[in-house]
Amino acid sequence: MAPKKRHLAPLLLIAPALIVLTVFLVIPYLNIILMSFRTPGNGVPYGAGWTIANYGKFLSDPFYLFQIANTLWIGVVTTLVCLVAGFPVAWQLARGSNRWRGLYYGIVLAPLLIGIVIRSYGWTILLGNNGVINRALIGAGLVDGPLPLMYNGLGIIIALTHVLLPFMILPISSALQGVDPSLEAAARSLGASRAITFRRIVLPLALPGIQAGSMLVFVLAISAYVTPALIGGLRVKTMAVTVVDALIDTFQWPFGSALALALSVIGALSVIAFARLTRTKWKAP
Amino acid sequence: MTELSIRGLTKLFGATRAVDQISLDITNGEFVSLLGPSGCGKTTTLKVIAGFEHADAGSIAFDGNDVGELPAEKRDIGMVFQNYALFPHMTVVQNLAFGLEMRKRPRQEIQTRVAKLLDMVQLSDLAERYPRQLSGGQQQRVALARALVIEPRILLLDEPLANLDAKLRDEMRVFIRELQRRVGITTVYVTHDQAEAMAISDKVVVMFGGRIAQMGAPDEIYDRPRSREVAGFVGRVNLIDGKVSAVTEAGCRLRTGFGEIDIACPWRPANGDSLTAVLRPEAITLAPTDATGLGWGGRVLSAYYSGNTIDYRIALTDGSELQVQTFPTRRFQPGDAVTVMASGASFWPLAEAS
Numbered sequence: 001m002a003p004k005k006r007h008l009a010p011l012l013l014i015a016p017a018l019i020v021l022t023v024f025l026v027i028p029y030l031n032i033i034l035m036s037f038r039t040p041g042n043g044v045p046y047g048a049g050w051t052i053a054n055y056g057k058f059l060s061d062p063f064y065l066f067q068i069a070n071t072l073w074i075g076v077v078t079t080l081v082c083l084v085a086g087f088p089v090a091w092q093l094a095r096g097s098n099r100w101r102g103l104y105y106g107i108v109l110a111p112l113l114i115g116i117v118i119r120s121y122g123w124t125i126l127l128g129n130n131g132v133i134n135r136a137l138i139g140a141g142l143v144d145g146p147l148p149l150m151y152n153g154l155g156i157i158i159a160l161t162h163v164l165l166p167f168m169i170l171p172i173s174s175a176l177q178g179v180d181p182s183l184e185a186a187a188r189s190l191g192a193s194r195a196i197t198f199r200r201i202v203l204p205l206a207l208p209g210i211q212a213g214s215m216l217v218f219v220l221a222i223s224a225y226v227t228p229a230l231i232g233g234l235r236v237k238t239m240a241v242t243v244v245d246a247l248i249d250t251f252q253w254p255f256g257s258a259l260a261l262a263l264s265v266i267g268a269l270s271v272i273a274f275a276r277l278t279r280t281k282w283k284a285p
Numbered sequence: 286m287t288e289l290s291i292r293g294l295t296k297l298f299g300a301t302r303a304v305d306q307i308s309l310d311i312t313n314g315e316f317v318s319l320l321g322p323s324g325c326g327k328t329t330t331l332k333v334i335a336g337f338e339h340a341d342a343g344s345i346a347f348d349g350n351d352v353g354e355l356p357a358e359k360r361d362i363g364m365v366f367q368n369y370a371l372f373p374h375m376t377v378v379q380n381l382a383f384g385l386e387m388r389k390r391p392r393q394e395i396q397t398r399v400a401k402l403l404d405m406v407q408l409s410d411l412a413e414r415y416p417r418q419l420s421g422g423q424q425q426r427v428a429l430a431r432a433l434v435i436e437p438r439i440l441l442l443d444e445p446l447a448n449l450d451a452k453l454r455d456e457m458r459v460f461i462r463e464l465q466r467r468v469g470i471t472t473v474y475v476t477h478d479q480a481e482a483m484a485i486s487d488k489v490v491v492m493f494g495g496r497i498a499q500m501g502a503p504d505e506i507y508d509r510p511r512s513r514e515v516a517g518f519v520g521r522v523n524l525i526d527g528k529v530s531a532v533t534e535a536g537c538r539l540r541t542g543f544g545e546i547d548i549a550c551p552w553r554p555a556n557g558d559s560l561t562a563v564l565r566p567e568a569i570t571l572a573p574t575d576a577t578g579l580g581w582g583g584r585v586l587s588a589y590y591s592g593n594t595i596d597y598r599i600a601l602t603d604g605s606e607l608q609v610q611t612f613p614t615r616r617f618q619p620g621d622a623v624t625v626m627a628s629g630a631s632f633w634p635l636a637e638a639s
Contacts, residue, residue, distance in 0.1 A: 185337055186370035188357040190435060191387035200383070204374045280374065 036257035045253040054258035064242070064259070068266060071239040074153055075222040075270075078160045079168075082217045083210065085161065086168035090209070093169065094176035108170070111163050120230040123159040124150060127231070151233040159227045164220055168213035175209025176202070204280065211278050215271050222267050239263045287347050287438040287471050288312055289334070294343035296329050303329045305495035306343070311473065311488075316465055318474045318482035321492035322518070327475045330492075331441050334473060336360045347438055358387070363432030363470075367444040369424045371416035377403070377427050378412045384435035402430040405464065422453045429461065433468060440465065440472040446481060458485055479519045483507065491515050507565075509633055516563045516635070523564040523607050525632065529554045536629070542603030544581045548632035561635045566610040568631035571597065571617060572624045580626035583607065585617045599625055 036054055039047035058064045093104055111119065126132050127149040134146040149155050179202060187197040203210075228238040237245070243263065246256030289311040296304040304326040311317045319327035332338040334345055336357030344351055352360050372380050381399040390398075403409045406426040416424055425445060432440060445461070446454045462485050465472050476482050482489050483503040490500040499511045510516035513524060527539035527546070536550035539560055548562055574582065586598040586606065595616060597609040607625060617623055 180368065180370060182366045182368060182370040183372060185335075185357070186364065186366060186372070186431075187383070188337070189335060189360075189362055189364040189441075190384035190431070191358045191361075192383070193356075193358055196387070201372060 032257045032260055035254055036261050038254040038257075040252060040254055045251070047254075051254075054255045055262075057255060058258055058262060067237060067239055067242055068262070070153070070236070071222050071263070072266070072270065074156055074160070074228075074238060075218045077153075078157050078164060078221040079214050079218045081157060081161045082165050082168040083214060086165050086213070087172060087210075089165075090169045090172035090176055093173040094179075095181070108166050112166055116163070116226045117230075119163060120159060120227045123155070123162070123227075123231055127155050127158065150231055151235045153232075153236055155231045156228050156236065156238070159231050160221050160224060163227065164217045167216040167220060171212040171216070172206060172209040175206045175212075179205045207278065207280060211275065215274065218274070219267055219271060222270075223263065288349070289439055289471055289473070290344075290346045290349070291330075291334070292344045292346075294330065294333060294345065295341050296326075296333055296338060297341045302495045304333065304340075307492075307495075307497055308343075309490060309497070309500070311471055314469045314471055315487050316462065316472045316474065316485065317488045317490060318476055318486040319490050319492055320476055320479060320482040320518070321498075322477060325492040326495040327477075327492050328443060329495075331443055331473060331475050334439070335362055335364055335441055361435075361438045363435060363437035363440045365425075365428045365432050365440070365442045365445045367447050369416070369428040369445075369448075371424055371427055371431070373416050376413050376415055377408060377419070380416070380427060381431050381434050384431065388435065398434055402434040405433075405467075406430045421449050422457060425449065425457055426460070429464065433464070433470070437470070440468075440470045442472065442474045444476055445474075446476075446478075454481070461485065483519070489519075491518060493518075510563060511636055513561070513635060521566050521608055521610075523566065523569075524635075525562045525564055527560055527562070529556055529558040529560055532556060536634075539632075542605055543583075543601040546627075546632065547629040548634060549630050550634050552636075554634075562632040563635060564607075564627055564632050566596070566608040567594075569607065569609045569611075569625060569627045571599070571609060571611055571615070572626060574622045574624050580624040583623050583625045585619050585621045585623055587619055588617060590616075599623065601625070 035046065037050050037052065039049040039051045039053075041047045089104075089108065093101065093108070096104065114122075124131070128134070129146040129148075129150070131149070133149060134143075137143045137147065138145070149158070183201050183205070184197050187201045188194075192200065222238070223240055224238070225240040225244060228236070229241050229244070232238065232241065239259065240263065243256050243260045246252045246259055289309075291307055291309040294304055294307040294309075295302065307326075307330060309317075319330060321327050329338060333340050336352070336355060336359075340353060345353055347360075372383065375383065378399055381402060382395050385395040385398060400409070403412055406429060408423060408426055408430065411419060411423060416427065419427065428445070442461070446457055449457060458481060474482070474485060483506075486503055488500060489503050489506050491498045491506060493514055499506060499515045501509075506515065507519050510519065516522045516524070525539070525541055525546075527541035529537045530540040530545065531538040532553060532555070533547065536548050537554050537560075539546050539548055539562060546562075550560075554560060572580065581601060583599040583601045586600050589596045590613060593612070594610050595613045597611070597617065599607045599609055601607060609625070
């Protein structure tokens with residue numbers, strides 16, 4: 001085979017993915033960037049001129065700034081809840097007996113097998129004022145009136161945690177699998193209690209997994225649409241919901257594009273900041 | 286320095302008796318090896334001593350104080366693991382300092398002691414490296430230093446040389462032994478390599494199936510094994526079956542298929558007893574048949590030359606085979622007729638019924 005043709009082989013291999021990404025991701029993104037600098041149109045998607053007013057409108061309106069803060073807050077809390085709830089599960093997956101491991105993985109992945117709309121409606125049945133949980137609590141005489149479980153941040157966080165847990169559990173579990181149990185024995189033999197062994201040995205070594213899981217969950221949480229839209233209702237809106245409102249309901253394509261870009265940039269900056277903060281000198285092999 | 290005393294130690298895994306009624310005393314500064322095939326309970330015994338496993342019965346005492354209920358971190362042991370178990374996210378210095386930090390020693394003291402130990406294991410230059418930047422032998426020395434820097438009461442080593450190549454293994458064996466002598470620490474060493482156990486230990490404990498088969502000084506185990514299993518595990522061996530045909534002052538005369546031999550015997554056997562005697566391949570000499578009238582006739586079946594020695598398989602007149610190891614001063618070829626000779630003192634009768 002001629003050497004020239006051999007050079008083409010890698011290119012040919014990635015070509016399909018490259019074409020799909022370019023057509024369906026890069027070009028639309030560029031389009032959104034351009035769109036965000038358009039003037040608003042009247043009856044048409046956008047006007048003839050160029051402007052930065054879309055960004056000005058967003059940055060000067062406390063309503064949108066509050067929404068950004070609220071979205072980030074929901075993302076942070078969901079990430080923390082997933083971390084706290086997911087770590088023990090990841091530990092069990094990594095260190096538990098082999099016999100049930102397949103079943104455990106199935107259970108962990110189960111939330112992903114249900115369609116997102118169905119899953120979110122399921123939560124509305126559980127969390128609503130007239131939902132299963134509130135009726136049970138009232139019926140048992142534990143509360144007088146329904147607890148506010150839906151149409152607020154709490155409901156969104158509960159539902160997001162449910163679906164995003166696997167994205168936290170799997171990377172942590174795989175990181176923990178790479179931590180040799182004899183390291184824990186070594187730490188114990190050197191005088192470290194179980195708690196100190198966990199903090200000084202296991203946790204730092206699982207950190208790459210925690211980082212990966214946290215970034216995944218955070219990014220997915222702040223960009224989630226269906227769950228916040230259905231569970232937050234009209235009262236609590238995240239950025240993703242507002243973006244769709246602007247694009248579809250009020251037909252403000254340029255402004256919606258600016259909001260969407262702002263969400264992307266803020267999300268990316270948050271992830272970079274997080275990665276910087278949790279960076280370690282030590283590199284996993 | 287610490288005396289270790291184990292009494293009736295038993296550890297069950299389900300229905301399996303991984304360690305079965307082991308009793309063992311190790312005196313101050315002694316180097317003891319637990320030797321046996323995999324699954325013999327040697328590593329489990331070590332884990333129970335370390336506190337990683339809880340004994341189902343029996344006791345373990347350091348200097349007469351029972352430690353059975355102490356968790357691993359309170360036992361004050363130094364342990365070296367087969368895969369070294371160095372903390373990958375800590376430098377060499379941080380690995381060494383960890384145990385002292387757990388003991389809340391002042392920073393100044395930690396620095397001095399870590400530096401001293403690094404010097405002892407000749408790794409001062411590599412203090413700021415991470416474990417993955419070190420060779421196997423260097424990692425091994427860090428693991429040793431990390432276990433010793435806390436000045437533990439007892440040093441436990443779990444097959445520490447198993448992951449090293451042969452040449453390095455011999456060097457490290459000497460290194461570990463000299464370091465242990467210098468520090469003077471009571472040491473328990475687990476291995477399945479009989480040559481390693483022989484070379485490094487004051488006392489060897491041979492284990493099979495969770496029980497102690499025999500313990501004693503290395504030469505005692507090698508020269509005077511109590512059973513076929515022990516004899517076979519600690520080296521290559523010829524087992525010679527015979528019947529006692531006469532009882533002499535120091536031993537007896539054994540009638541075998543290929544001739545009669547006079548052997549030493551520590552007890553007085555009765556005429557007609559069946560006996561099995563152990564004869565090590567290197568205790569045998571070979572000579573050309575025409576040389577003397579002594580010895581037994583045999584024929585060389587195979588000869589393998591390995592530099593400093595030659596390993597032969599010899600067929601005796603009754604068809605039985607002997608393994609023989611000699612220096613290559615004189616070489617025989619397969620098919621050669623030879624005279625096989627061994628002194629009566631080199632036979633060791635097994636006490637077990639044959």
